Amino acid sequence: MTFTYLPIADMIGYSFTDWDGISPEKNNVGLKNYTDLFTRPELFKVFLVSGVYLIAAAVQICLALYFATVLSFNTKCRNLFKGILFFPYLINGVAIGFVFLYFFRPHGTLDSLLALVGIHGDHLWMGDPDLVNKSLAGVSVWRYTGLNLVLFLGAIQSIPPHLYEAAALDGANRWQQFRHIIAPSIKPVISLSAILAVSGSLAVFEIPYIMTGGANGSQTFVIQSINMAFKFDKFGLASASAVVLIILILFVTWIQRRLVPEERVELS
Known part of the structure; x- marks a missing residue:
């Protein structure tokens, strides 16, 4: 208190x-x-930036739910993939910011990877107002997908195995098992993740502050x-x-x- x-x-x-x-x-x-806050529109334009992060959070939840569902079954090397997906969440946010500054710099890692697939040119990922928020939101997706993955995995693993056995006997495929067993069973956790996504998108600070300081429309x-x-x-x-x-x-x-x-x- x-x-x-x-x-x-x-x-x-x-x-x-x-x-x-x-x-x-x-x-x-x-x-x-x-x-002053409610009569100065420029002070509320920053919520447009939050909208980008909200969309990214929705993508993040969908990815986490997909990977959690796949890895909850007998997938080969599933423990390895769980570690790979959760590892970014363990890294300090400052370190992530500096690493991705090099990743997004002109002639940097991302431009080199795009060049390998035929997309040439130097993009101002951190300098172009049309790209900066999408780039920063992408970093957030990479970092926080693992957190939602752990939440979903814990909820899915609490489902009694005999429900899957009964569904398999009835001829249900993986999608039908997800739709009729997994999704209804973990609905409270999905709701919690959605609440965290909304509040997190409104209170974004660490990554954009480290990488741009709020410049170029990323405030x-x-x-x-x-x-x-x-x-x-x-x-x-x-x-x-x-x-x-x-x-x-x-x-x-x-x-x-x-x-x-x-x-x-x-x-x-």
């Missing part, structure tokens, strides 16, 4: 002031910071808030921005739980 709720309470208090983060004086400005809501506080000394406005982000995540989560209510799955 001390390290969670008290800082949040302080942040809410700061959001009603014009504090610059340094001065001992904190003048109460009421709802001015929130008015996210969190990077914008940090720049407000530590670059422009608008700590009150940044606090208001953080409060809005928390409320937005909670609201989206509530909507999602209403649309997809949690159900108790009986496996028998």
Whole structure:
């Protein structure tokens, strides 16, 4: 509680002031910071960037669900593939950022790989506003697919084996087993992954901050808030921005739980 709720309470208090983060004086400005946020469209354009990450998160969940389903059966070398897919999640985010800076640089690894399949030219993966967010979102897919894979694998392995045996006796193929046994059984975990995907896409920070610093149209809501506080000394406005982000995540989560209510799955 001390390290969670008290800082949040302080942040809410700061959001009603014009504090610059340094001065001992904190003048109460009421709802001015929130008015500035909602009346300056440029501050909300960053949510378009979050949309790219949301699409990437959907791709990530689909990939994780596919690999988890395949690897839950008697696949050759499945433990090796599990390790390969989960390994990126274990790597420090800073290290990933620097590695992919070289991967995306002009004449770099990605351009060389594309040249092998006949796609020539130097692409400004980190400099072109039309490419930068797609490239960064691709890094996030590579990094976090393993996390969802582990969640799905754990849920799938909890399904009683006799359900597969009964389905096989009825002539069900792998797709039918997935549709009628696996998907309904792990629905709560899929719902959890969807909630994490939405909240994560709204609060993206680490990868774009390390790789671009928010330049070339890659600034996210969190990077914008940090720049407000530590670059422009608008700590009150940044606090208001953080409060809005928390409320937005909670609201989206509530909507999602209403649309997809949690159900108790009986496996028998």
